[in-house]
Amino acid sequence: IHLHVELNEEIPQVQVKVDLERAKKYGLKPGDVRRAASTLVAGEEVGDIFREGKAYDVNVWSVPRARTSLTDIENLLIDVPGGGHVRMKEVADIRIAPTPNVIKRENLARRLDVGANVQGRDLGAVMEDVEKALAEVSFPHEYHPELLGEHVERQKVKRGMYLFIFFSLLGIFLLLHTSFRSTRLATLSFLCLPMALVGGVLAAYFGSGIISLGSMVGFLTILGIAARNGIMMINHFQHLEQEEGMEFGPELVLRGAQERLAPILMTAATTGLALVPLVWAGNVPGHEIELPMAIVILGGLVTSTLLNLLVIPSLYLRFASAGHHRQAENIG
Template sequence: QRVALVRANLKGHDLGAASEDIDGMIRSLNIPSDFAVDLAGQNREMALSFKSLRFALLLAIFLIYLVMASQFESLLHPFVIMFTIPLALIGVVFSLLLTGNALSVVVFIGLIMLVGIVVNNAIVLIDYINRLRRKGMAKLEAVKEAGQVRLRPILMTTLTTALGLLPLALGLGEGAEVRSPMAITVIGGLLVSTMLTLVVIPVV
């Protein structure tokens, strides 16, 4: 079987977007049925990395849930806290669209980091609500009190984390184009998750 190899290097484009462009061009061609086109090299390695990172993301979510379930001695409260993860994903999608970044291995690593970060705000809020409830306060009053008391610490934690990652997101320094999407992922997910957490989690 004859094989023709076409090699190329990327400059100014990420691998995922370039692979999608090439796939689109290949589909637009009338390739005979006895011909086969396969994208190999780093594209194949990236596909394998995505599989590993998807498993790592699910494992991280599961382990976080187990830790919270053991600490809260409840299956319900950790489940409520886990609502912050899909809220964070909304921020990730918007931040990637606004900055023009595609889903990549670095973004996935940022997602795994984000899963461990975004639950902290909800933990602080739920823990304080539970503390007030144990003192005999009514549920609605406990939610209002916790929202007021924990608002400032939650906002301070979010802002310090986001500002700490800002230099990476701005692409400062050598090799920043690799690190920037990861920082953008964490910042976008964290900011949106924090705003929605203060509204959604007490309601849930």
């Protein structure tokens, strides 16, 4: 929506297009013709003089009557290397053409901005459609399209974000392994973490349907909360068995889950309540990143809480028991 093209007001301007073959016949280069035309028509500053303590510019210019019309300009005389003169019309085509009054450049190239806003669709999907449409357009020689703006900056950030996610996941696994001192339990807890993201994915889908930079930050936050609660839950199971002497079994897991119920619920409740104002405010200017992040975290808190209270205790009872059986066989 709001498609707009940067338009410049055009003004008439004398254009001199050098005929290379004719200019070569007189020993003139294109630059020689253009410089001579510029000097005769527009003037050229060649120095300064000082009079009574003041500096004055010295300009070389043709007499006014020699540039009052296009015909006068065509008849201007240009010096040739071998001596003598040649009329400008004999080495160049001269015409009056509309020219932009302002020419913007970037990296020494002219540019013309075409802008638009996106509403109701993902910015990435819109940019893909734009790229496909531009691929079908045949541009004149030395013209090319270049996509700029938020999408390009977002792609740069995403590349850094993916690398950050990789090292974050690696760090989470190492922390789990260090905490549990067991590769089996660390792998179990790590593989459960994606289940905590289900609520965030559903919330993002029904919220705006767009996975934005703020949403990705929300997913990372959910991973951290789920990993923290999972570590606290499994460490408590180990504490009950190793420090309080409880026998491994359903009673240990049930007691551990009950005792960790309040801390996990309080974590989810306090985090959720802190994000409610952002969601309640809605998509207002300035909340383009915070709103999708808050929606994802709120949805992820639901599934991560259910994961830590229901799934992890059950999986711990199932897979940790296998480790106990092997230990018993080794002792026997």
